[in-house]
Amino acid sequence: MAKPTAEQLLAARDTTIPDIVAPGLDVLFCGINPGLWSGATGHHFARPGNRFWPALHRSGFTPHQLRPDEQRELLALGLGITNVAPRATAKADELSADELREGGAALTERVLRLRPRVLAVLGIGAYRTAFGRRTAAIGRQPDGIGTTEVWVLPNPSGLNAHYTLDGLAAEFRRLREAVEQPTAE
Template sequence: MPTPTELLAANGRTIPDVIGPGLTVLFCGINPGLWSAWSGHHFARPGNRFWPALHRSGFTPRQFRPDEQAELLGLGLGITNVVDRGSARADELSRAELRSGGTALAAKVARHAPRWLAVLGITAYRDAFEKPKAVMGRQEHAIGTTRIWVLPNPSGLNAHYTLPKLAEAFAELRGYASSAGGGPS
């Protein structure tokens, strides 16, 4: 458990992507929170619902811990962020920083070519890709051959989505991602 001083010291730190060739889905957070930046693991803050939603939706055979994130690669899954630097809250990021992150993310996606990019947060997606009218779910916009899906932010701060609703949203993507033609299975 980090101390408040350790968490403050993690501000601005980056953590490595969990990424490789042949991914089915590359999940993309907004940016690392301080707990993640401190630990070096994505979605590490207790109370973040990414790992439970991933499992309950059927993407993983069991609920992984953040320190097991590398095991996702064997399942064809990865994790990255729109903005690399850690912060206490995503709303500390400027639109310019999100747009710059979107450009870098697009280059990363073009390089690794996952089948799907799942952006976790509608506002971050809208700002990063300059798509102000985007809605949750499958997007018309693609990056090369990579299709894009927007999921709710799994942060505990996102009270609009309960864990069952998050898992349902993740499962809808899983249905599309697991079918050969990209449609629901």
């Protein structure tokens, strides 16, 4: 995957990239919004230093570490990717609270339509704003969306200094282990 030029990164501002989704996934991972690298390349979590792909692998969700340009391989593993807000920005804090709330409403509709087993939102602040859950914490949430369970995981951006890669992988692993548990019918 070639590094985008400065001009390509500037041109990526406010662009959107396609979701990697299908009905009935085991886990639909949900980023806050695409960064400029993702907007320029068309691949989720594309910026070098983003720890989504390493955490996904280290947690056992993937048999090897996928590259962003291999994102469609997730579907065969029962995994997908979407975003709360669709437009690419340099930093997530460029999004307004209204954009996040509108994104949360659109995400709710998407989840009700696609019916993944679990929605995993990657970023506690964005989740709290988008869904009006001011006291939400990392982990399984008490309220789902329809039949979909909701989890909040740490944001894998390299800008999130609160979590090391090992810490991220541990949170992702907690989700994977919960998904692997048989559901009570």
